[in-house]
Amino acid sequence: MPTSMTIAEAALATGLTAYTLRYYEQIGLIDPVPRRGGQRVYGDTDLRLIGFVVRLRGTGMSMRDIQEYVRLRRLGETPESIRLRGDLLARHAAYLRGQLVDLTETIARLDEKIALYRAIYPDEPLPTPDTTVPPASTADTPSNRRKHA
Amino acid sequence: MPTSMTIAEAALATGLTAYTLRYYEQIGLIDPVPRRGGQRVYGDTDLRLIGFVVRLRGTGMSMRDIQEYVRLRRLGETPESIRLRGDLLARHAAYLRGQLVDLTETIARLDEKIALYRAIYPDEPLPTPDTTVPPASTADTPSNRRKHA
DNA sequence: CTACCCCTTCGAGTGCACTCGAGGTCAAGG
DNA sequence: CCTTGACCTCGAGTGCACTCGAAGGGGTAG
DSSP: OOOOHHHHHHHHHHTOOHOOOOHHHTTTTTOOEEEETTOEEHHHHHHHHHHHHHHHHHHOOOOOHHHHHHHHHHHHHHHHHHHHHHHHHHHHHHHHHHHHHHHHHHHHHHHHHHHHHHHHHHOOOOOOOHHHHHOOOOOTTTOOOOOOO | OOEEEEEHHHHHHOOOOHHHHHHHHHHHHOOOOOEEETEEEHHHHHHHHHHHHHHHHHHTTHHHHHHHHHHHHHHOOOOHHHHHHHHHHHHHHHHHHHHHHHHHHHHHHHHHHHHHHHHHSSSSSOOOOOSSSOOOOOOOOTOOOOOOO
């Protein structure tokens, strides 16, 4: 059976709030969700698009560009639409590659500075800056992670 | 001779606007800049701190955390201040490592999707997604690059 | 039939990070 | 001396991305 969720369930599943889901639909960041008895019913495809949109937002694509992407999707599988979507995503990928470099550099600088500080007052046994991933503790107030970097 | 710049020059040098420099000072994101005849005179150390702050902002540290960092700096080289600064930076570094992973994953997914699109209508000779860095073309309207991701 | 609950729309409010304009000061050049 | 230009402060305005409350509706349980 195809999943079919209420807005509250979809909110749970996507990590967004019901408010935000309605807002995203209103501004065309996601396609209009089909209604039953006036109420939104979220299906698999809706959920997948939302997930993708959230990921794009999370990596800093502007609402405007995402709106454009979703608009192109609605046009169907025409050569034009497909080419433009590819271009849009390719541009964002290029942007992300740039970020990756900046990020790496910033991490290196921070590690240097931290090492300096620790060298002066090493109360804690320096936690060797390796490549494993501690569960990102900055940012993220309860219930609303947003904006990757 | 130590550099000493007007606010306009400092703006040029940091890539911020004069408005933003005053704003950052006002909210304590940077230390108060010394005045001569009422006008701000930016020296090397000011510029260096601003550069660091811009980098932190660029990688998504909140204004609040940066304010805290700068406040700690102003307390001088006490054990307390140094330890707390180290912790603050270490937390941000951990956060960035998390981002790095997300970013890498998103790039991989985008490349997949792009390859799919290109496979359907390959008008352009697929630009092999390698690790070199094309000059990040998304975002960045003239004069005001902001917010990394 | 009445509660109850979750849903609906609409419009207003919030917080962040700038961004700008008005009105004033000051130092250098003509 | 007077103008010019860059700077100053203060307060208000902007754009983004939510976030919320009020008022009302539909469907199921008792």
